[in-house]
Amino acid sequence: MDHFLYRSGTLHAEGVALEDIAACVGTPFYCYSTATLTRHYQLFTEALSPLPHMVCFAIKSLSNIAVLKTLGDLGAGMDVVSGGEYRRAKAAGVPGERIVFSGVGKTREEMRLALEGGIRQFNVESEPELRALSEVAASMGVVAPITIRVNPDVDARTHEKIATGKKENKFGIPIARASAVYAEAASLPGIEVIGIDVHIGSQLTELEPFEQAYLKVADLTARLRAEGHNIRRLDLGGGLGIPYERSNTAPPLPMEYGALIKRTVGHLGCEIEIEPGRLISGNAGVLVSKVIYVKEGEGRDFLILDAAMNDLVRPSMYGAHHDILPVTEPMAATETHEYDVVGPVCETGDTFAKGRPITPLAEGDLVAFRSAGAYGAVMASEYNTRPLIPEVLVKDDHFAVIRARPTFDEILNRDTIPEWL
Numbered sequence: 001m002d003h004f005l006y007r008s009g010t011l012h013a014e015g016v017a018l019e020d021i022a023a024c025v026g027t028p029f030y031c032y033s034t035a036t037l038t039r040h041y042q043l044f045t046e047a048l049s050p051l052p053h054m055v056c057f058a059i060k061s062l063s064n065i066a067v068l069k070t071l072g073d074l075g076a077g078m079d080v081v082s083g084g085e086y087r088r089a090k091a092a093g094v095p096g097e098r099i100v101f102s103g104v105g106k107t108r109e110e111m112r113l114a115l116e117g118g119i120r121q122f123n124v125e126s127e128p129e130l131r132a133l134s135e136v137a138a139s140m141g142v143v144a145p146i147t148i149r150v151n152p153d154v155d156a157r158t159h160e161k162i163a164t165g166k167k168e169n170k171f172g173i174p175i176a177r178a179s180a181v182y183a184e185a186a187s188l189p190g191i192e193v194i195g196i197d198v199h200i201g202s203q204l205t206e207l208e209p210f211e212q213a214y215l216k217v218a219d220l221t222a223r224l225r226a227e228g229h230n231i232r233r234l235d236l237g238g239g240l241g242i243p244y245e246r247s248n249t250a251p252p253l254p255m256e257y258g259a260l261i262k263r264t265v266g267h268l269g270c271e272i273e274i275e276p277g278r279l280i281s282g283n284a285g286v287l288v289s290k291v292i293y294v295k296e297g298e299g300r301d302f303l304i305l306d307a308a309m310n311d312l313v314r315p316s317m318y319g320a321h322h323d324i325l326p327v328t329e330p331m332a333a334t335e336t337h338e339y340d341v342v343g344p345v346c347e348t349g350d351t352f353a354k355g356r357p358i359t360p361l362a363e364g365d366l367v368a369f370r371s372a373g374a375y376g377a378v379m380a381s382e383y384n385t386r387p388l389i390p391e392v393l394v395k396d397d398h399f400a401v402i403r404a405r406p407t408f409d410e411i412l413n414r415d416t417i418p419e420w421l
């Protein structure tokens with residue numbers, strides 16, 4: 001469910017017409033709905049209640065500080081994967097005790113930053129990282145709370161580039177080695193073992209892979225407790241998928257996912273942590289773009305937009321589908337026309353969709369890419385010196401620019417010409 005609906009013949013974000021935002025900030029731009037962000041966060045908290053739990057938003061999916069504050073003010077925790085993301089969470093006012101630090105390559109500087117600023121736990125992914133963290137913490141006279149991310153060797157049945165739970169993936173330690181690694185962790189002076197972490201991939205559209213992974217975590221919890229570890233928190237990762245194509249069967253709902261968690265690990269008396277990103281932010285955002293030209297090609301028509309792969313890379317990177325809606329509501333009887341929808345970047349890969357049926361469009365018309373809130377703005381670049389596009393947050397009947405388009409002066413001034421040139 002989202003809050004982008006046609007009203008009076010034009011697409012709105014909550015109570016605001018997207019065309020009014022376009023007139024104010026220009027195109028292209030990202031637009032997020034506070035109501036959808038809020039609702040999706042609440043779906044998870046409702047799904048996990050009454051278990052003791054924390055929903056830590058994976059901020060890699062959408063890291064604008066205003067969005068983080070929206071969720072943080074509701075009580076959300078944050079899952080960060082870099083010192084930069086940690087700083088964003090803090091800038092949004094989220095206290096350290098609600099921030100978890102994931103990722104395979106945390107540097108000592110990042111560890112120090114989080115230990116100084118406060119941290120809920122580090123999700124440690126390897127023995128060298130464990131030793132480095134212990135050294136850093138001990139040198140500061142503190143103890144780092146940790147879980148160890150285990151790799152359960154489960155096929156998440158998602159796009160291979162975003163599957164993380166198979167043994168050939170770089171993530172976590174092999175679950176078979178867990179006893180040895182936990183024993184080492186318990187012996188290190190700068191480490192306090194809190195629990196177990198697992199995350200098997202993103203955009204999962206079935207519950208079964210989660211079930212396999214969580215059952216393995218339940219077994220491991222019992223084993224590690226028998227070995228004397230005080231396992232009291234389970235971080236079950238993120239990854240629940242969203243319906244990008246409305247015609248497809250819908251992925252499981254947070255409520256069903258919550259029921260699965262209760263069934264598989266709910267009896268263990270652990271605090272449950274989850275790290276959803278896409279399900280909270282994905283359908284909370286659209287990318288609005290304008291048709292620059294309609295170009296007749298060989299046996300196809302190209303819809304050339306002012307948005308490109310540098311603004312939304314998912315279609316060219318993963319072959320991902322995003323629904324493309326005309327901002328002006330089509331008349332019920334309007335026939336569709338098939339377009340190859342492309343951007344202005346000088347690569348054939350700069351293609352959003354091929355042969356996509358859309359209501360006939362003309363120069364200057366606006367379109368909205370649905371489900372663009374997650375892994376949209378955060379993966380944007382300035383390729384072809386196309387400025388990063390603005391982000392706008394809507395709440396009820398008002399909106400605010402939460403990141404402005406940089407000026408070309410700002411962009412050009414980032415480069416410096418050495419004095420010897």
Ligand SMILES: Cc1ncc(COP(=O)(O)O)c(C=O)c1O
Pocket residue numbers: 058061079102103164199201202203237238239240275276277278279374
């Ligand atoms: C460790 C970790 N946690 C959480 C997430 C969030 O995933 P998603 O946006 O699919 O919910 C990811 C990304 O897959 C991740 O790598």
Ligand SMILES: N[C@@H](CCCC[NH3+])C(=O)O
Pocket residue numbers: 060162202203314318374375
């Ligand atoms: N960037 C990916 C998701 C990556 C998830 C990373 N943990 C996407 O757009 O689908």
